[in-house]
Amino acid sequence: MARQEPRRERADRPARLPRRVYEKELLRLQEQLVIMQEWVRENGVRLVVVFEGRDAAGKGGAIKRVTEYLNPRVARIAALPAPTERERTQWYFQRYAEHLPAAGEMVLFDRSWYNRAGVERVMGFCTEEEHARFLRQCPVFERLLIEDGILLRKYWFSVGDEEQERRFRARMADPMKRWKLSPMDLESRIRWEAYSRAKDEMFAHTDVPESPWYVVDADDKRRARVNMIAHLLSSVPYHEVAGPELTLPPRPPSTGYTRPPRETQTCVPDHAAGLPEAEGAGGRP
Numbered sequence: 001m002a003r004q005e006p007r008r009e010r011a012d013r014p015a016r017l018p019r020r021v022y023e024k025e026l027l028r029l030q031e032q033l034v035i036m037q038e039w040v041r042e043n044g045v046r047l048v049v050v051f052e053g054r055d056a057a058g059k060g061g062a063i064k065r066v067t068e069y070l071n072p073r074v075a076r077i078a079a080l081p082a083p084t085e086r087e088r089t090q091w092y093f094q095r096y097a098e099h100l101p102a103a104g105e106m107v108l109f110d111r112s113w114y115n116r117a118g119v120e121r122v123m124g125f126c127t128e129e130e131h132a133r134f135l136r137q138c139p140v141f142e143r144l145l146i147e148d149g150i151l152l153r154k155y156w157f158s159v160g161d162e163e164q165e166r167r168f169r170a171r172m173a174d175p176m177k178r179w180k181l182s183p184m185d186l187e188s189r190i191r192w193e194a195y196s197r198a199k200d201e202m203f204a205h206t207d208v209p210e211s212p213w214y215v216v217d218a219d220d221k222r223r224a225r226v227n228m229i230a231h232l233l234s235s236v237p238y239h240e241v242a243g244p245e246l247t248l249p250p251r252p253p254s255t256g257y258t259r260p261p262r263e264t265q266t267c268v269p270d271h272a273a274g275l276p277e278a279e280g281a282g283g284r285p
Contacts, residue, residue, distance in 0.1 A: 053157030
């Protein structure tokens with residue numbers, strides 16, 4: 001495996017957040033996310049969080065940290081594949097509307113309807129007319145969501161040219177992360193300025209008071225994650241909800257049940273027993 005080049009800090013950026021500080025604050029914020037989740041569920045709130053940004057900007061990592069301790073029945077991730085032939089003939093926003101939350105749910109869009117303003121615009125997957133129509137309709141679409149009571153938050157993860165290249169190279173050298181790279185991602189490297197212009201045009205039309213964009217400086221993934229989560233929590237008027245008092249009931253007396261012999265079941269082989277570190281282990285450390 002190729003060695004990863006050391007990270008070079010930019011003079012105009014704050015120093016990378018130390019791991020110890022990051023992990024402590026992340027855990028505190030994740031505890032608050034659980035509290036917010038219960039408020040969403042108990043009060044029938046509908047929350048939509050949009051994650052957008054350049055390739056390798058850290059959207060997926062941020063989503064993973066947001067949802068790590070949340071109930072998947074309350075907090076869902078919507079990461080839509082390329083549209084089908086049928087979906088291409090629908091109203092553009094139609095397939096995204098199907099994934100909007102019901103009462104007591106929050107949906108995190110790992111990329112969203114803004115595909116039309118980004119990759120579709122730059123790569124020529126939509127016409128000039130379709131792009132112009134999107135820029136006209138998007139603020140109206142989002143205004144309708146908000147008027148209907150949906151809480152909408154939009155985050156743009158911003159990463160510099162050098163940092164994006166470093167992350168791409170790291171993914172190419174890591175078999176565990178190589179799947180994250182697609183030909184479309186690599187194409188974005190040679191279309192950097194085109195994506196920048198498309199993003200600026202998108203912001204000009206969709207960064208409106210009712211549904212503003214919140215830009216996350218993502219050159220430092222740790223800092224980006226805690227900044228984004230802290231902002232989300234501060235922007236939602238949640239409060240702690242008193243849950244039911246839980247008491248573990250005593251186990252009732254046996255009624256004579258006997259467990260079937262182990263040899264009558266097909267058990268998973270004990271792979272762990274063959275690990276060098278496990279030899280002679282007598283129990284949990």
